Amino acid sequence: MTIREVGDDDVEVVVALWRDCGLTRPWNDPHADVAAARRNPTSTVLVALDESSAVVGTAMAGYEGHRGWLYYVAVAPGLQGTGLGRRVVAAAEAWLQDAGAAEVRLMVRTSNARVLGFYARLGYTDREATVLGRSLPSR
Template sequence: MEIHPITPDLIPAAAALWHEAGLTRPWNDPIRDAEGALAGPTSTVLGLVEAGTLRATAMAGHDGHRGWIYYVAVREADRGRGLGRAIIEAAEGWLAAEGALKVQLMVRNTNTAVIDFYERLGYEDAEVTVLGKWLSVSPTV
């Protein structure tokens, strides 16, 4: 098992995994998101590859203080093997090496199973409200 930044040829596999995991939304282009993360100096997409297959991913980025983790996904057939924990720990390690002091992530409040997973890893409700604003064309919902 290896965890490292994915190469551009793995972007379609990552996007397919994110779709399988229910992480994609019509207004977010996962291919563009992955390309942008790999192109930027403060972000990456980590992939857990085993036996030549992309089995888990995590996108990580930082602003110089706070790190963020996105697109955490494990192939459905590989869940329960500790791969989610491994990819999160790798993303945290990448962020720490980049100088991030804190890591944050967003989980839809209806996704209680995933919230329980993150709580087991030491994450806690930050008791904040996330606000957003589209700077370009609004999404079609």
């Protein structure tokens, strides 16, 4: 398996994987999320490729100067439980560490509670914080 940054030819496959894994929502445009991550020098989308160069895993990573964040961690449904997710997260953590992050955070939707065990096995713990947000008006 190879892990590298996303390329132009990967975008549609990445978005399809995110949809297959239930990570997209109608109010978020995953194509815009990929484009924004690629545009910003402090973020990236990593893709894991199998032996045939098919995209089988992803992680979006971003560093905002204080801590690193992970988004869109996905593994092809047929490969979940094989250790691929662990490798993708480790690659994203390494990318963030190289960018200067000393700590990594991620958010898990309350509707995706089954993934909490995966992150617990990787050493992630509840930071006892409530995430608040709001959409900014478009300009």
